[in-house]
Amino acid sequence: MSASHATSNPYAAQAAGWRPPPLIGSRALRWALLLGGLAWFVAALVTMEINWARAAEGWQRGARFLAAFVPPDFVSKWDDIAEGLLESVMMTVVSTVLGLVLSVPVAVGAARNLAPRPVYLLCRAVLVVSRTFQEVLIAILFVAMFGFGPLAGTLTLAFATIGFVGKLLAEDIEATDPAQLEAMRATGGSWLQGLAWGILPQVKPRLLGLSLYRVDINFRESAVLGIVGAGGIGATLNTSLDRYEFDTAAAILLLIILIVMACEYASGVIRRAAL
């Protein structure tokens, strides 16, 4: 601390000059990147062309639009709403179960520590394809293939589930402790027993969490997919918006929020009980 102490230490000069090594070595490059990034942001902001007059006018339009939602009307189109919700719930359950059943083998194949290289590459390709295309694009394709209705939506959600659960589960499998699998192999257990005993107990909490989360996502997505004709509550919502029946639309939105919240609560309870 004292000056005399500092000078007596032969490493004092070295200590004064020490800084953590920077991410980018060159000082010039560091500043160039920083200033360049800033300039880009400003340039992008300028090209946005915000029309302030239109925005001011829009406040009122927005307010009128929102006002039309109040009070929500659950009654006059209740049959349509109930049918749409039921369809969405069915789509959610079927697509989640189907997606999970298909995603587990794909995840095993896409785990570097379990699968031989050709299988690994194939399964990774399946996951990439499933994750690259947005649900709506897939839904449009399936609607073209299978016609309007919940079948197209269900298949879309199942396909998306494979990509989501498959990728995250494969990563969890790759992070497992290899000694447990080795121990199961050493007892003379088969390959399948190795999976069931050496891997599954390690990834079970993650698999359960992903499945519950996917139930949630699939229900919410089913509300969007209806817009492109893939069935579910989304179709009902879309119809009501087209007919300017905003009070009915408000009722549908409220119900979707309620169901998503219920899913959230249920998954929390299940996860706590199962861990």
Added chain:
Amino acid sequence: MPEVLPAAVLEVACLVKRYPTGDLALRDVNLRIGRGEVVALIGPSGAGKSTLIRCVNRLVQPTSGSVRLDGAEVTGLGSTALRRERRRMGMIFQEYALIERLTVMENALSGRLGYTGFWRSWFRRFPQADVAEAFALLDRVGLKEMANKRADALSGGQRQRVGIVRALMQRPELLLVDEPTASLDPKTSRQIMRLILELCTERGLAAIINIHDVALARQFAQRIVGLRAGAIVFDGPPDSLDAAALTAIYGDEDWSATLGQGRKATDEEEEHHSTVPDVERLAGLA
């Protein structure tokens, strides 16, 4: 020391393992283990101890050479035949390698996987006799009350006992033991080593025990094999493991303290007194 050479349970001949990286882990290893013989395998880290025992149950695929279990060749077996041979070799691991989220009983029963069909094992419908044997073994190692506890709720010593039970559930003829005490404190280490030795004696089991602790090896094993850079450089009874032999295995070092530890009379340090009864009990056992 044995007057009549007992029938070999394991015969390793000309064993070579070269890893894909080019590292030669084992170069021409020859080893013969008699029925009921307990061998400590010592050597520096990277000498190939772990590779050697993994070549025996083929968790590691040997490059060339022969491994015979009870006269039957293990190298080159197809997967079904290999699984059948693996049932006869119990393995005990350094970090226990238990299925952490399963119960002690399930871990014990996992030793029977090689004898049990997939769906029976999936639904945990193991034969009554297996479950009864698991209870008996858990009782034998002092874990009777722990059967339904999860493995990750146990202490290190308790976990290794479960690991031992799992290996014995296979009804093996040979134990492959990989650094059983590396994660344990000195007292627990001695208890675990003594337990393994007692069980080997009770059941007439042969064992290869990889171990870093030279004093522990000298204290418990009937025979010591020293491995250096993939080759056996020492093979003999604990008494003949002198400073020259240790230098041949590990390289130059002052070995007097290490060698002194085995002789109870010369112990000066306080902590060593606690090990004295162990040595005496073992002397009675061997």
